[in-house]
Amino acid sequence: MFITQTSFARDIARDIKPDDPVPQVAVPDFTRLFKEASPAVVNISTLAKPKSRASIYGPGGEELPEIFRRYFGIPLPDAPSSSTPQPMSLGSGFIISSDGFILTNNHVVEGADEIIVKLSDRSETRAELVGSDKRSDLAVLKIDSKRPLPVVRLGDSDKAEPGQWVAAIGSPFNFEYSITKGIVSALNRSLPNDSYVPFIQTDVPINPGNSGGPLFNMKGEVIGINSQIFTRSGGFMGLSFAIPIDHAMWAVEQIKSKGYVTRGWLGVAIQEVDRELAESFGLEKPMGALINQVVPGGPADKAKLHPGDIITRFNDRAIYHSGSLPMRVGVVAPGDKASVEFIRNGKRMTTRVEVGQLPDENAERGGRPARKESAENRLGIQVAELDSDYRSKLRLDKDISGLVVTNVVSGVARAIGVRQGDVITDINKVRVDSVAVFEKTVKKLPVNRSISMRVIRQGQPGYITFRLTE
Template identity: 55%
Template sequence: MFSIKRMMAATAATALLGWQSLGMAQELPDFTDLVEEVSPAVVNISTSRAVTRSPVAGGPGMPDLEGMPPIFREFFEHGFPQGPQGQQQPRQQQPSPQSLGSGFILSKDGYVLTNNHVIEGADEIFVRLSDRREMVAKLVGADPRSDLALLKIEADEDLPSVRIGKSSDMKPGEWVLAIGSPFGFDYSVTAGIVSAKGRSLPTENYVPFIQTDVAINPGNSGGPLLNLDGEVIGINSQIFTRSGGFMGLSFAIPADVAMDVVAQLKKTGAVQRGWLGVVVQEINKDLAESFGLPKPAGALVAQIMPGGPADEGGLQVGDVILEFNGQEINMSSDLPHAVGRVRPGEEASVVVMRDKKRRRLELEVGALPEDDSVAAAAEPSEQAPSKASNRLGVVVAELTEKQREAMDVPAGIIVREVRQGPAAMVGLRAGDVITSLDNKQIESAEQFEKITEALPTNRSVSMRVVRQGRASYITFRLAD
């Protein structure tokens, strides 16, 4: 009797699990209608480049190839740039298989969006539609920083086009779909979820990428990332990989960013972004304690470009930017995203923590220059070095006027030697310039020694260091 009851309970449980599984299966999205609706607006993009044809055998300077082993014959056939009479052969258009990618039609009049790296360096761009028609496209404009390119094709009738959604409305965990031509397999469909938003990548920190686990491979570049309403919410651009293929980490340019780029490319053929002229770094637990912050959040201003918007707007080195134009800055990577969306010349409100007090500043945002890198070089000091500090174990010297100008630092001291002690443990090097210690600006080697002797124990102490033109804050603790 007992065994019969157990069997009946197991059967009921199995039936319940079956119904639950069926319910879950019914809740999974069906992408068929979405794919049928959007696919006609997705295009395949290829390019051609002008190349120089190999010289013919027997030309001047060309060795006799008869009887030569194949490996050497191939070397000579491809290695000699001159043809008969010492003239180069005519340039010929040849397709470049490395430039195969995807794109999609933005509007019925033939505007097409794709990645810049798909068409970069091309002499001709070809767009193939879903009905197999192929058209030559005109490049309207490209923006390498966001990796976007706007093309234009001409057709006799209205072209199928996509609908654009709001990428800012997407949340991690939502279903998304990609359509493209990975490895040349046209109109391949892959699905996944949004893994994260606002990602900064080492190659570009002005684009808040959407991270997904949608399978993206070479050839998907420039294709659309779609929500369940069939709206484009991103443009597939990059993957993280150690193998060269998909590993579960793909990145898309948000549609909100892309549409701003498209509007500017249509109008001027180029893109302008907001710029503050600061170098910022992440706030960790020790820096937060040193600057009087309740938690590690914000962007620490480590360096300010002279004459830039931040300099003229009153920002100071050591300020921690907590808000920009009403947007909370939790990580330093949030700041370029927020600043880049502001049009150059517009006013912006900035909330900073300075001297452990919140302050609000109003400043005018500038235009991001083509090359916003900071470069400076240190040279040997002509001043006599100080003795090694008993507490930090570092030998320092005064900066010469020439060094101040070269490294664009108003004050500070240069590290001449690092001995055993706290300085060595935090990675200080000879040639580093120390401009502040324990939130006090360093004016001389003598002052540096006095501040060092008075440093507190068992709490985080910050030090601002300029190395090869780039400033950053480091923290350390001194034991009793």
């Protein structure tokens, strides 16, 4: 038995005096959960034919990014000359049907030539990749068995609440069938590289090898798939992220039926509405998704949405943060119509939009023909040359020359508030109207002195200043 949060709070209010010691709350017993659920959890290993030179990102490797790194596998030296498949990665998964369908992360099996599944009775069998979805990091496997296999019970991730107990079962660092526990920390988290998944954030200890394993509620039901961690060391640091099982099963049904996942698409580039933007647009508080680009001929363009519109509701669901909009749009079937509520020039308006189908990843990154862009530089931004498309969408006069900011990565530009969609016309008193001039100018910028930059934002020009250090 353990005291629930509700009764605990009530007892404090009624019985605890200011000088009394804080009572200890018992941790729930996970023994029964583990006994009942663990037989349906599997260990997954993969093999790949050696390439001329290969390396797999692993925990703690210097080449891994500092945050939200994918965690699986071990570093490989130069591939041997032998054609024998070599170990590539380790992970977890769980059986979702007694005839052998298994759910795991795409990054656990991506690029594998052979997938080996180890069951709870320690038997091993080869698995077939039914299909995968890179955007949501999901993969469905199939194994053959002469007997019905144990399966997990699926829960309702929409009923998850911050503060509730959860547990993970998997193979961290290949220590098979390890269970760890914690609580749900937050819901509907949007991560930088995964804008189509409303992640469940937990403080459950998750490490390399847990990837693809189940996240259980106290009823022993799967409510998520452990997928990512926040780490600077390669190991657990208190922030873990799981794909909600409701979202996963929506993708699984498509993968099982056609081998891939289709998503809805609005055809806009968006950004977060911060306090300054909210004030400038006449909002009482920061909320919504600010459109900074509309793809020509896309669904939003056909619905007459414009750059500068702030989407506040989609299909009657509030959009509090910009990251939640792609999630809402993505689960709408292409061809279906959706309602969009937005603010334009301080007025609240509504429209109907016929949702399109999300293009492939290359088309998604901008949704426009290729144009010359700069690489990342000392300012931490990428820019592109203005063309008729950009001029139209940004409502710029033909006589304006400059470069449009397509990406703000880090560093000085982010610190001084440069935003995607800004048009840079001058840097350090030099007119920049081509990528070549821009790159040359940025390389020659002085250090430890004030530098001016002229920026046009939403049709309004202005100067901002910054300093570069050694």
